[in-house]
Amino acid sequence: MKAPKPHKLFITGDGSHTLSNEQIGEHYHSTFGAIQESSHIFIQGALDGFREKQSHINILEIGFGTGLNALLTLLWAEQFDKQISYHGLEAFPISIEIANSLNYHEILNIDRPIFLKFHQPTAESHMITDRFTLEKEINTLEKAVFPTEKIDVIYFDAFSPEVQPELWTVDIFSKLLKSLKKGGVMTTYSCKGIVKRALKESGFQIEKLPGPPGKREYLRASKNKNS
Template sequence: MNKNRLVITEDGSHTLFVADLNEHYHSVHGAVAESKHVFIEAGLKPMLSKKKQISVLEIGLGTGLNAALALLEAENNNVQLIYTGIEPKPIDTEVVNQLNYFSIDGGERMREAIMSIHHGERSHAFSIGKHFVMNYLEARIQDIRFDNETFDLVFFDAFSPTSQPELWTIDVFRKIFSAIQPNGFLVTYVAKGEVRRTMKACGFEIEKLPGFAGKREMTRAHKPLITIPLTI
């Protein structure tokens, strides 16, 4: 049996350990802290100052932590989020029920957000409060087609390029590039040169930012306002 196992990280919050990949869903130095550093501080917050309605795509919804933190941020800032989360392997209900994120951040509203994200309908948009529309797609990124220029912001939170090289490919990043609005951007915890070169080949402009907890860098990849067609 290769069931994922809940583990407590350094800030007290849960992550999942995946035995098959020998990898955790988040940094062992703090799941909530990492999620805030990479996706909220470097991703959502800069976008909050630009728009009052933001369309977010997450690749690898997992525990729903990034989505729930984004919901809290939207409510605190009176901004509307339309949140599409892609996840081919939803986590078990018994694991969802044990997640302790509410005791680290957000209290009861965090608990409600996590429950609503996981127990809502799949493939149908539904509201969680006044500021958040959730669309949970139980699918692989490779199998989804998006309309062009749908998203302002992408949280790219797949497993590492070593564990899941098939998700860090030119095909996947081309698809995401087309689906992002000009001036929109993608954030990820990964800083690998090869990944950045692949993103650049799709037209992204790469910004290097300080990584979480001792990691030297993370990546913010921007879609420029004017895109020069590239032949690869």
């Protein structure tokens, strides 16, 4: 996939911003509500399942994008007194100028400088708060290498299989399954048949869950504790 053309800002149904990638004709988040979608699929659908299990959670995000999923995770960690190690993979990071135009900090009532830390041009691991450490990797998913059985939760938030089919394959999902700890989970917004088949073939156990407004269903994929 080529580097995107300049992004356009879009106000979604819940008042929060998303960006549109003009080159491929897709938005980074649901136009029905960016915060609403991310909270439903990634926080409630994946992270909440670890609230009672452990105090330190390792998260991998595929498609770091606007940083919204990371910001919501940080707020969750503060609310429930958890430690988060967050690895965000992004092939084409947005600029600090574009990040500065997003309104997430206003809606979520968090200081803008904290949000902008997510978009500093560094690939080194650094603390955003005393509960949240970020490592941002600028790389493609095909080339990225992940440690074996170190990840608790994966947010799979790449662009759709229609425009990035190379990211929704058995080979890719097998690599991600290997990175998950036993009992780990991955959620994604796509319920396409090709996605479900690829997940099953790679060894994931999948379930369809009710989606956020504007989306009927989404997928949660789990790594069997006995695998």
